[in-house]
Amino acid sequence: MTAAASARQILTQLHEIMASRTHAQGKLDRVVDIIADSLNSEVCSIYLLREQMLELFATHGLNKSAVHVTRLAMGEGLTGTIADNIETLNLAEAKAHPDFQYRPETGEEKFHSFAGVPIVYRERAVGVLCVQHVEPRRYEDVEIEALQTTAMVLSELISNNDLVDEEEARGLAPEQTGPVTITGLPLVKGLGSGVAVYHQPRVTIxxxxxxxxxxxxxxxxxxxxxxxxxxxxxxxxxxxxxxxxxxxxxxxxxxxxxxxxxxxxxxxxxxxxxxxxxxxxxxxxxxxxxxxxxxxxxxxxxxxxxxxxxxxxxxxxxxxxGTAATQGLRKDAILIAKNLGPAELLEYDRRRLKGVILEEGSLTAHVVIVARAMGVPVLGRANGLRGIVREDDEILLDADGGTASIRPTQSVAEAFDTRFAKSKERQAAYAKLRDVEPFTRCGTRIQVMMNAGLREDISNLNLVGADGIGLFRTEFQFLVSATLPQREKQLRLYRDVMDAAGDRPVIFRTVDIGGDKAVPYLNSENTEDEENPAMGWRALRLALERGGLLKAQARALLEAASGRTLYVMFPMISEPWEFDAAKAVFEEQLAYLKKQRKTLPEAIHYGAMLEVPALAEVLDLLIPKLSFLSVGTNDLTQFLFAADRANPKLAERYDWLSPAILRFMRRIAQATVGQQVDLGVCGEMGGRQLEALALMGLGFRRLSITPVSVGPIKELVRQIDLAEITEAMNGWLTNPPENMRDTLQQWALDRGINID
The missing domain is CATH 1.10.274.10 (PtsI, HPr-binding domain)
Known part of the structure; x- marks a missing residue:
């Protein structure tokens, strides 16, 4: 029997039950008998959520005396796990599952097989439908699908008979009317204020x-x-x-x-x-x-x-x-949604849309890429919004700091307005530095470059006055494409970027995909189920294995740079031979283009990204081959500390101003002294004023940072004397203070150096 036929057989009988005049408890008692009989299962039970506990409401096969007696918390036992995770379990041996919990009053000790599905109402689990069998066996897919369909019908029965509390089903705390601050993950930075507008009114079935x-x-x-x-x-x-x-x-x-x-x-x-x-x-x-x-x-x-x-x-x-978009935004609004698709975001009036708050969302989400192009700040991973925020509540969104103030007090609103005004003032002051070259007080020129990854990002070069693109992440084109981008598409992107940059350099990092940036069209046995994807089969490791991928990118970059200077940087290098192998791919394509009498780049500068700590041990072998070396502080830091930077529990476990990081960075800088290699930093570390101050004291003279950080770093550069900060850093790293951050902050304060 097919899943559809099996479910239809059950539904036909359920229809009769629901149409009957029997009371709700009687209906549930008949439902478990029907399901047990249809699936030839010895046990069928229904648990419902009451007062945040899952209560056994009806059973066929377990002790009837356990009904309304057995109760499980969300997340407790197999039933609680199903409800808490809103997931299906199908187990041949229930006792082998780590969440198994035995309740003696049910008399279930003789049953081995277990399958359960959540009963979902308005996107929340309000109960669990489960079946059990004496013999150990996994239930067939057709049986599981029949259970899932039946659970939908049960949700209607439950809601129509008030078997679960409406507010509890929605996951609402008692109505909140006072000011609340919520936290989340900054997805697109910026500040915005407006009234709360829910993207999507619920569709009732x-x-x-x-x-x-x-x-x-x-x-x-x-x-x-x-x-x-x-x-x-x-x-x-x-x-x-x-x-x-x-x-x-x-x-x-x-x-x-x-x-x-x-x-x-x-x-x-x-x-x-x-x-x-x-x-x-x-x-x-x-x-x-x-x-x-x-x-x-x-x-x-x-x-x-x-x-x-x-x-x-x-x-x-x-x-x-209709969504809020089709109804139209009446005033400045902060949009609230569980998640958004890119097309739905585009339906909103950009003049009124001042920000977005999502319950879910990630930095690689399609909607984030589109929001960045629209210039709309976005805060993600903000849980439980419907229990906190009402339509038309005032919201102050700080997507820089990862917070949003709901129904703010007057003092909070005034502080936000002051910050917003100061932000505009600072931006105006930084704008005045757009055409100013960043020289230190002692006359040393510091290169302040910006990171980019989208064609639209290049417009920021002129807006902030960066010296060039110190890191162009070519993988963005791969991540948002349903198939491997053709060489012609890559060529157009790279040519457009270089055209927009003009005579300013653009350092193209070859594609860094795989591992934690997997794409479905490059699946292989090497990339499945990696326990540590950030340290896995990614970046240059993958590109060297997939020779066609790197060859196509090399051709595209070389052709795009015809008559110009090309800067190419290879990521995730662990040993010098990897750089040699990657460079050889480019040289092979260069020779091919030469035979084809194509216009070649005027010059090619090859560089490496130092993210893997092992590379620091062989820099003496690699540096003579390089034109430039860029330290990728984001990955390097997590590798040095064995701390996943995507794990919020570990985010505060390391500090870029810890002696361990700074000593390591100094080693790298010292290895380049007297060598014909340009040394720089790519990553968030270089975009923070205090950290940038330390880096310049260690010998770094090129910083590639986010566009919004260019102005603040230019301002910092003009205030410092390199000899002073170099002497101070050497002293502190020889005998580290208890708190390097506080010490450096005080040092700057004593010299009148403004640090945001």
Whole structure:
């Protein structure tokens, strides 16, 4: 029997139960009997959420005396784990699972097999439906899918009979009216203020079971057609420049809209007896569960795009059309959403949209790339928003500091306004330094360059007056593309970047993908299930294995640089032979272009990125081969401290001004003294004034940083004497003070050096 037929058989009987005049408890008692009989299972139980505890409400096969007696906390036992994670469990031997917990009053000791699915209401688990069997066996996929579909119908039964508290189901704390500060992950930096606007009103599903399957199927077909028309219109009318990485994002998004597999899964759910709305929601729930199982952040982000489309389709088919975008923003607004797809963000009036707060979101999410192009600050990973924020609440968003003030007090609002005004004043002051060359008081020229990764970023060169691009991350084009970018596309991007930069240098870092920046079109046995992806098969390691990938990029860079100077930097080098191998690929392509009588670059400068600590031990062998060396402080720091920088628990466990880091950086600088190699830093460390002060004291004369940091670092450079700070740093590293940060801060203060 197919999953659809099995589910339909159960649903037919459930329909009769729900239409009967039996009280709610009686209905649940009949439901567990029907499911147990249909799946030939010896046990079927329903747990419901009451007062934040999962209470056994009905059972077939366990001791009836345990009903309304057995209670489990969220996360407790197998049932609590299912509800807490909103995930499905299917176990041949329940006792082998680490979360197994035995409750003697249920009499379940003789049962081995266990399968359970969450009962979801308004995106939260309000209960668990589970089955058990004496013999150890995993339940078939057809049985699990039947359980999942049945759980949807149960959610309607539960909500219609007030078996769970409405506020509890929504996960709301008692209504909050006072000021609250929430924290999150800065995704696109900036400040913004406005009233709270929820992106998406909830779509309520009034009917779960279909009266006529063919009617429901036609409703879905019509909704798909209308949705695709909308997506085509949105993607064809994006207002900002053509050819940017956001264009690749929208193409990928459009690809999902036309995905036949997605439509097929919705049709299968309709076959089981669900209405069009319930079928879409059923598939969407499955998508959410899959998202929780995906460790790959890129694939998880693409699943978010698919969920965004499902929300759009659900609104169309239900007739409950409109988001806050279609209704229009009446005043300056901070948009609130669980997550957003890139197309939905583009529907908003940019003049009114002052910021976005997401419950989810990541730095690599498609919506973040588009938001950056739009210039909209975004705060992500802000949990429990619906329990805290109401429509039209005033919000002060600080996406620089990772906070948002909800219903702020007058003093908080005044402080924010003052900061906002000072930020504008500082930006105006920094703008005056745009054309000023950064010389120290002692007359040494410091190169202040900026990092980039998108075509749109290059416009910042003129805005902030950077000396060039010290790091162009070529992998962004790979990360937002559904397929491997063709050489011609790469060539156009690199040529556009060099054209925009003019006579200022652009250092192109060869592609750094793989590991924690995996792309689905480059899957291999080497990249699956890596325990430490940041230290795994990525960057140059992957590029050397995938020879065609590096050859195509080398050709594209060489052709784009025809008649100009090309700067190429290789990432994640551990030993000199890796640099030699990568350079050989470029030289081979150069020879090919020469034979083809193509115009060649005027000069090529090869460099390396020092991120792997092992490379510091062989710098004497590598430096003679280099034109320049850039220290990648972000990865280097996590490798030195064995502390994953993406893990919030470890984020504060290391300090860039610790003696360990500074001594290591000094070793690198000393290794280049007297050598014909240009030394620089790429990373956040160089963009912070106090850290930049220390780096210049160690001998670094080139800093490549975020565009917003260029002005502050230029201002700092003009205030310092290198001899003074060099002497101070040497003394402190010989005999480190208890707190290097405080010591350096006081040193600057004593000399009237302004540090933000």
């Amino acid at each position: 009034d009917q779960v079971m279909a009266d006529d399957i063919e009617v429901e199927r036609q409703r879905v077909y019509r909704a798909f057609h209308k949705m695709r028309e909308q997506i085509d219109s949105i993607t064809n009318n994006a207002e900002f420049g053509a050819g940017g990485e956001h264009e690749e994002v929208l193409k990928t998004y459009k690809m999902f809209a036309y995905d036949e597999g997605w439509g097929r899964r919705i049709n299968e759910a309709i076959d089981s007896g669900l209405t069009a709305e319930a079928a879409i929601e059923r598939v969407q729930q499955h998508t959410r569960m899959r998202m929780r199982e995906i460790d790959d952040p890129l694939l998880a982000d693409r699943m978010h795009d698919l969920e965004d489309l499902a929300n759009r389709l659900l609104r169309i088919v239900s007739g409950q059309l």
